[in-house]
Amino acid sequence: MAIRDTGTEQLIKDTAMRIFFAEGKFNATTxxxxxxxxVARTVINYYFRSKxxxxxxxxxxxxxxxxxxxDEVLLSSMPFKKKVVTFIDVFFIELNKYPYKESFMISEINSQSFVMPDDRHSAALEPFFKEIKQAMDMGEVRKMLPINxxxxxxxxxxxxxLTRPLFKHMLEIPDAKFEQLMQERKKMILELLFI
Amino acid sequence: MAIRDTGTEQLIKDTAMRIFFAEGKFNATTxxxxxxxxVARTVINYYFRSKxxxxxxxxxxxxxxxxxxxDEVLLSSMPFKKKVVTFIDVFFIELNKYPYKESFMISEINSQSFVMPDDRHSAALEPFFKEIKQAMDMGEVRKMLPINxxxxxxxxxxxxxLTRPLFKHMLEIPDAKFEQLMQERKKMILELLFI
DNA sequence: TATTTGTCTGACTAAAATGTCAAACAAATA
DNA sequence: TATTTGTTTGACATTTTAGTCAGACAAATA
Incomplete structure (x- = not known):
């Protein structure tokens, strides 16, 4: 018989993502x-073999x-500056949905058992570097190593x-204020990166 | 009788720091x-009660x-720019000795059980903000919110x-090259922050 | 030297978490 | 409808990790 799609496999993955990336519970158990x-704990073993x-x-x-x-942004045909703006927006939206995702990734990457998947080289990066160089030549952005x-x-x-809780406390600012600060940063970042 | 200093308590703390911050083993067991x-595992209970x-x-x-x-740097009487340079140096040295410390801190801070200690407000920050404002008024640095x-x-x-392993792989650069890149960044950061 | 007392250890206990398996259940199909 | 087969469950076993405790050990001191 064919595999029945009860949606359970996806449900488990989605739930795990929510717990890890949205709620920040890095050490969640099965x-x-x-x-x-x-669902029962053992369905996790059924679908994924092990934790x-x-x-x-x-x-x-x-x-x-x-x-x-x-990559979708980097490979699009927008003009350079618009591309950077969109990139920043996409990044912000992502971090808004999953505030702990970045932090989780960093922990994982820095952990012992971690092995980097092979296909990590983005095909989008190479041409983007070229665009950066062009923008530098045209005096649109400050000259530096494109990597920088x-x-x-x-x-x-x-x-x-990433360090939101730390800074929020250090600077004694409430959530709304922090949100506003981040919005202001978007503009500031552009002014800093572009001449 | 007085407490005997066998150095064991400090040894355990130092070892824990090494394992966490230098070796990046965040989930190390007792x-x-x-x-x-x-030492025997139970000395940890003896000196610290619990894990x-x-x-x-x-x-x-x-x-x-x-x-x-x-704080020591921020409160010193150096001129503003030299202070920032020193700050960057100290930060780099710290991250060189304990590459995973920052990442560990972020994980901890972002974790559920974490409660921020009360005394986190640095007395050094207030006067430093003033210095930043001055530097802006003098046209030494770009105008923006001092917080930014x-x-x-x-x-x-x-x-x-923080993301060293990720970028090293993405950009296919060896350790020495990365080290060199970070040294170049020091200068670049200054050029970016100061006009 | 004998005694006290802080330090350290190994054996045991307890708790928490993961994994296995037989059987129940339910959707597909003969 | 009866049978097959993918899915789900709860009971049980295993593994891993943390905590307790009595006693061994050793440094201080009477």
């Missing part, structure tokens, strides 16, 4: 996930998803959101 | 730490240590080191 999904296998799968799919979303432009872009967007 | 320190208590203590001491080191200047400073330094 029981936690099963409870949240409303580890589920975790690895969810991680890989999350990485691929992010990559796809960002990309690093700066990621850094300026992601870091404040 | 057995792992005891083995690495060359949780040890973890909390190590975390707090690490936070305090970082804070002290950075600080966020940018942290972001540009820390993020690439």
């Amino acid at each position: 029981q936690d996930i099963a409870d949240a999904a409303g 580890d296998a589920l975790f690895k799968l969810v991680f890989k799919e999350a990485m691929d998803d992010t990559k796809r979303r960002l 432009f990309v690093l700066n872009l990621f850094s300026l967007i992601a870091y404040p959101l | 057995q792992d730490i005891a083995d690495a320190a060359g 949780d208590a040890l973890f909390k203590l190590v975390f707090k001491e690490a936070m305090d240590d970082t804070k002290r080191r950075l 200047f600080v966020l940018n400073l942290f972001s540009l330094i820390a993020y690439p080191l």
